[in-house]
Amino acid sequence: MEWKEREAMNHKLKLLTSIFMTFLKMGPLTFGGGYALIPAIEKEVVDKKGWLRNEEIADVFAVSGSVPGAVAVNSATFIGYRIAGIPGAIAALLGIFLPTFCLMLLLTVFYVQLKDNPKVEAAFTAIRATVVALIAYAAIKIGRTAIVDFATGALAAIASLLLYLGHLHPLLVIVFGATAGVALVKIREHGGRTPTAGTSKLQEKEPIYDYMI
Template identity: 50%
Template sequence: MKSKLKLLIVLFWIFFKIAPVTFGGGYAMIPLIERQFVHKKQWLNMKDVSDIFALSGTAPGAIAVNCATFIGYRFGGVLGAIAALAGVLFPTVIIVCFLSIFFILFKDNSYFESAFLGIRAAVVALILYAAIEISKTALLDKSTFILCAGMVVMMLVFHLHPIIAIFLGALFGIMIVKVKKRLGIAVRLEKIQEPQKGKRAG
């Protein structure tokens, strides 16, 4: 019972710390999720993080909320999902309320506008970093790279809806695997881990 309670507190506290710095949406959480769950706790790897954010993007609702719910449920069941969800929502609600007041009072203040200009630039950096980290486990070969590039072009040029892009990605992924199997080409579903320097392979 104590270990379960401790796990719920840990889940709540991790997302409580993450939520205030996820300006710009859920994808800005990825570097923080990586730091807390991959490096510190070692509960997840980057492939798990990529899968969780892919699911969070396809499910209805905010990505940050969905991500917290998925991770909380994975490690603590229903109570874990509730603890993680409370952790990500509680500070966000408080911060939004304060920001709303500050925005009304200082919306024409040059320092306030300059601060948000810097925050928006930092958010772009966070999302770019997240994209690079996810690409390490998502772009496995030429076919996945071409699929990624094609989806970027479709969204930039034809303004393809993100949800449609996700479903098309799933459809093309199934097609690529089927075609490769029929042609006798080896199918890679995970990136091959290179042996660490100083250690013998095998």
């Protein structure tokens, strides 16, 4: 019995270490932050590690972008919790936060001293344009799993127009999307269609390390 408990603890420790190192690697090496970090998270968590499916990771990003806070930090915390419970959430949060925080402190010192340098200004101009491309790429990746039929495509288009032309607060657009989703499910139910057809749903499941024991 003691041997099994020790083996279980080793499995948990290895998983938590893997979670920490995965997000530690992504944090300082993936430039652009926020939504620009999404493709890197998806590649590591889904393609390389196999911790979550494409549908699950899309739901994670949707929830992470709907609550206050940085989407990358929210996503890492949520993913860590899905994989290994509260310890996993803490490991993922520390992994993605600590190196970036330390790096930003160093960059702040150098930026204050070199911000008027023409070469530095030119570099930041190019970086801003590159970040736009990273965010657009992340939007396309998420769109492939989020936009699954005409209704979801129409909702995405309407939400984009509300943000761009209506200048609405993002919270109002999120509430609109949630309300429209509930209404869509009701309409499909009355029409005799399966409510979850063509959509992904984040299912409750036990942390991964419970299956490794």
